[in-house]
Amino acid sequence: MATLHNKFGAIIQDGISEGQRFALSSDLWRYASTSTHCDLLITMQFSNNDVENKTSVMWLVQQMREHEPNLRIEVRYHRLNSCYAIYLTADYKSLLKGAELCHIKKAIKSKFGGGMRDFSFEEAQFFAGVEGKNTFLSPMERTIIVKQMVDMMRAGKGGLTLKLPRRTISFTEGTAIVPRLISMNVVQNVSALHNTEFLKHLQQKWVFSIEEQPIEQVKDYFGTEIAMYFAWLGHMTTALWFPSLLGILMWFLGGFKYKNNPGDKQDLYQLISDICFVLFAFFNCIWSTIYLEWWKRVQAELAFKWGTYDATQDSYLQDPRPAFQGDYLAPNPVSGRMEPFYPAWKHTVVRYVITYPITCLCVVGMFLAMLAIFTVQDLADFYFGDSFFFHWICYLPMIFYALMIVISDKIYRRLALILNDLENYRTDDEYEDFLITKIVLFQFVTAFGSLFYIAFVLRDMKRLQEVIRGFEVTDRVEMFECISVPGLQKLVRFSPMIISGKIFFLNGKIS
Incomplete structure (x- = not known):
């Protein structure tokens, strides 16, 4: 009994120590000293076996030196x-060659016509500022290039093997090394070190200021994708002033008097209220159309200014995703370069045999759960609707439904990622397009299925108000973006579709 007690106490003590270590390490990165010569940071997963830690890090360093000999590597x-x-750093020549492979847009010198275009190493002298080794490429661009170098390190002919004390990790021919190590919990994270001084400057000028957003500085630090999102967010906030002010005016004219002056003039105030609602709905239709066209002009101007307006490419000209796995190596039909090949018929089999049935099952299951909760709501209204002490029970089904939506969304997002990885798409564009399709389909049913059913089938306005109120309790107003996995290039053209507080970015293309 004493031995069991000691073991149980040791387990608890180990758990406390491990929790303290993770709590400390999660906060340390904000205060870690940065290196001005570091473009990318790779952190290895913690292990109690020190031999395993050293073996994995030295093996990875050796692979980097073989695949990218020009990278400067420092292990700490x-x-x-x-x-x-x-800590990884690339020399300037390697960065310029990588900028061409990553299709990074840079400005042309004015005497050669100006404008923005993809960087070309052979024509480097035509680009403005190429002489400045420390200024031509921003820290964000340097990180993108080095991460591309790391992600594209693949196992050669015959594959690779990492032998650790407690396990062996195999790499088949053409498998990306670092993504494989991440999936096997050998590499913890691949990230960039922040510039704390510039972040403080952004904090003062952006977060703690009421002036216009410094979109250009956001673009230089975070990239065009993030800058485009915040440009839309600021534009949307400004445009919402018009319906907000009109809505307040309509509420005072049509709603306030009706609620506070019942009696002989109730019919008149009801008529005014109905007219206000109709006019407000008509205004919203016109406003939303004007807003969409207005935003298209603004985003086109920003995309043209940043050189990402026309950035579509043939899929065969794009490099395969780091996580893309092929059955064997084959020449690219366009470039002729050897790269992993995955038969198209396998995509079809996985979609129609696994992905589509599971997706439909999730959607139908969510719809049936919605009908079951409505049935419980009817029973609660019947038994407790007139009760003084237990009337609060009538609100529980809708609150439970809202919580169920939040939980099911998180579970389904993970499931969608697993299914998308199983489908094994070659390019990032294909991967994101199909992932968005899965998520939007489920989100549409969970967010709007109940509202459409109550409004157009049951035609119960009171219940519709309760459902919307339940969504508000769980903060259901969310934004869905076609943004990316780390290491992708930037979102350039998209059109927002606004539906009842939910924003979907459609037609997003990655350059």
């Missing part, structure tokens, strides 16, 4: 969180 041991970190 972080004592506070007990893990190894690899």
